[in-house]
Amino acid sequence: xxxxxxxxxxxxxxxxxxxxxxxxxxxxxxxxxxxxxxxxxxxxxxxxxxxxxxxxxxxxxxxxxxxxxxxxxxxxxxxxxxxxxxxxxxxxxxxxxxxxxxxxxxxxxxxxxxxxxxxxxxxxxxxxxxxxxxxxxxxxxxxxxxxxxxxxxxxxxxxxxxxxxxxxxxxxxxxxxxxxxxxxxxxxxxxxxxxxxxxxxxxxxxxxxxxxxxxxxxxxxxxxxxxxxxxxxxxxxxxxxxxxxxxxxxxxxxxxxxxxxxxxxxxxxxxxxxxxxxxxxxxxxxxxxxxxxxxxxxxxxxxxxxxxxxxxxxxxxxxxxxxx
Numbered sequence: 001x002x003x004x005x006x007x008x009x010x011x012x013x014x015x016x017x018x019x020x021x022x023x024x025x026x027x028x029x030x031x032x033x034x035x036x037x038x039x040x041x042x043x044x045x046x047x048x049x050x051x052x053x054x055x056x057x058x059x060x061x062x063x064x065x066x067x068x069x070x071x072x073x074x075x076x077x078x079x080x081x082x083x084x085x086x087x088x089x090x091x092x093x094x095x096x097x098x099x100x101x102x103x104x105x106x107x108x109x110x111x112x113x114x115x116x117x118x119x120x121x122x123x124x125x126x127x128x129x130x131x132x133x134x135x136x137x138x139x140x141x142x143x144x145x146x147x148x149x150x151x152x153x154x155x156x157x158x159x160x161x162x163x164x165x166x167x168x169x170x171x172x173x174x175x176x177x178x179x180x181x182x183x184x185x186x187x188x189x190x191x192x193x194x195x196x197x198x199x200x201x202x203x204x205x206x207x208x209x210x211x212x213x214x215x216x217x218x219x220x221x222x223x224x225x226x227x228x229x230x231x232x233x234x235x236x237x238x239x240x241x242x243x244x245x246x247x248x249x250x251x252x253x254x255x256x257x258x259x260x261x262x263x264x265x266x267x268x269x270x271x272x273x274x275x276x277x278x279x280x281x282x283x284x285x286x287x288x289x290x291x292x293x294x295x296x297x298x299x300x301x302x303x304x305x306x307x308x309x310x311x312x313x314x315x316x317x318x319x320x321x322x323x324x
Contacts, residue, residue: 007051007231010068012040014058029057051231052254062251066244069235074244089303090182091292093256098313099288100281111147113312114291117305118142121294122162151287152280166290167297171195177296178249183256185289187224189249194222196241211236226250 015025026033031053038044039054046054055062067074103110119142142160150159157163166187174192178184197207204222208215213233221229221237238246295305 005068006042007046007065007069008040008042010065011036011054011058014060015040018058020058025054025057027057029053031057045230045232048226048229048231048234048250049254052251055251062255063248066247066251069247070238070244075242088181089306090177090180090296091289091306092181093183095306095309095313096183096285096288099309100284102313103284107148108144109312111151112144113309114151114288115142115144115147117291117295118147118156118160118163120305121291121298122160124298125162151284153283155283156287156290163290163294167294169293169297171199173296173300174249175245176300178245178252183289184249184253185224185256186226186250186253189226189246189253190222190224192249193218193237193241193246196246197222200241207237207240210240213237226254 011025015022020028022033022036025031026036029036031050035044035046035050036054039046039050051065052062055065099110122142146159150156157165169188169191171192174184174188177188197204202210204215204218207213207218211218211233213236217229217233218237234247234250238244292306299305
């Protein structure tokens with residue numbers, strides 16, 4: 001009879017194989033030693049964030065854990081490597097890091113590029129809602145001078161009425177972004193879970209019964225909150241609504257935040273910005289991602305705008321150099 005492998009036993013086995021004691025792993029993972037001990041002895045359930053830290057401490061890619069927890073049964077398109085070619089078809093963490101440096105290093109061209117994109121979005125939305133309308137009918141063109149303060153100190157959604165809500169992203173588009181190596185946000189993973197649930201015609205109450213995950217946790221996930229969500233809860237949801245991709249995307253969304261300078265985990269008021277630069281970078285990143293999501297939704301089959309971004313980036317202009 002095959003014995004089910006638990007996360008705790010998996011962690012202990014890999015830790016011992018690597019010749020690590022609990023203290024070694026705790027230091028590498030950034031997780032308290034007592035927490036790791038309790039996880040290994042099945043006395044507590046790991047949160048999804050703690051799980052990712054332990055994977056990093058063990059030097060294991062999260063997809064390997066996903067494969068173990070799903071008994072090797074994953075969607076076929078998850079078995080192949082993500083598209084991490086030099087020009088993937090989605091906004092990546094590397095793109096954002098390069099843009100942050102570009103924005104600071106070329107204070108005129110960065111806002112100019114975003115102004116062009118915002119105008120492109122506005123024109124496309126006008127044309128889609130009224131095919132007889134002129135692209136810029138009834139709307140003032142956004143200029144670079146309008147952009148710098150907005151993207152560093154405010155939100156484009158608050159400043160431009162045609163961007164006052166997030167684009168309606170489908171589950172398929174979110175999955176495509178992940179498969180192409182793009183960054184994902186936690187709210188986007190929540191949208192994916194909600195849309196897959198609706199495709200199955202299930203209510204939150206019905207999903208609670210089939211997953212044994214409380215409707216409050218399900219509601220928090222769908223609204224974009226992942227704090228204190230347990231690994232076992234994501235696994236249960238994935239088994240009902242997905243084929244490994246929900247768990248993989250949760251890990252991806254958390255990793256994305258850690259790969260971008262200036263990012264802090266929302267929902268943790270005790271984690272303060274270290275300086276104004278960090279706050280500005282966080283704001284620029286949020287605005288860049290929102291603008292790019294609109295462009296992805298409007299022009300998924302033609303990522304000319306993403307190629308434009310990468311062509312403008314100076315490969316030697318890193319965030320660290322530009323802010324030094």
